[in-house]
Ligand SMILES: [Zn+2]
């Protein structure tokens with residue numbers, strides 16, 4: 270639903286939707302989906318607390334709470350849930366959806382998910398794996414009942430390869446926030462450029478003996494063409510299927 274670092278016409282903040290029921294990161298949910306589509310959402314996985322990944326928790330909760338009195342499960346590490354609660358959801362900015370419409374049956378149910386913990390969420394097997402970023406973050410491997418699997422790293426930088434030993438996805442979704450010329454800045458900010466992506470993916474192949482189809486999101490908008498060009502070079506060098514994601518992209522496994 271959202272594949273970019275910045276929001277503008279035609280580009281939204283990071284958000285994925287799995288089979289219409291499971292949202293992963295909530296940067297751009299309510300501006301994409303009809304109310305009928307939003308009503309089908311059962312749970313939201315959050316990789317880390319940054320606003321570009323959490324913003325629509327509020328707007329989605331508002332629709333679920335006001336229109337459908339539906340409960341939504343929000344899963345994230347405890348650290349992430351605490352910050353999101355204190356900064357977004359405690360009722361100062363908007364209604365308190367942790368207590369509305371009632372404390373007994375609130376709109377949002379927060380559940381902490383710990384690193385390396387396996388959990389069944391909305392019918393999927395979900396595994397949280399610590400990711401390298403500027404703040405505590407996890408990636409999620411989501412596996413369907415029929416064994417289809419995706420690993421989404423969330424925002425990440427050098428060292429994400431530590432994750433590879435724990436996952437074996439058919440599809441990898443990761444990030445490139447800027448082109449190679451900003452490598453130093455991107456490292457400091459906890460992100461990847463195509464050159465760093467190549468190093469991490471090389472380690473994936475070494476560790477696992479294969480490289481899954483890889484989709485790049487969290488794309489730095491002004492640099493999209495440069496990133497696309499550099500990612501295409503990485504794909505060629507690695508002889509791998511790596512491409513940029515975009516809003517509205519649908520992938521069937
Ligand atoms: Zn971030």
Ligand SMILES: [Zn+2]
Pocket residue numbers: 283319321322424487
């Ligand atoms: Zn981000």
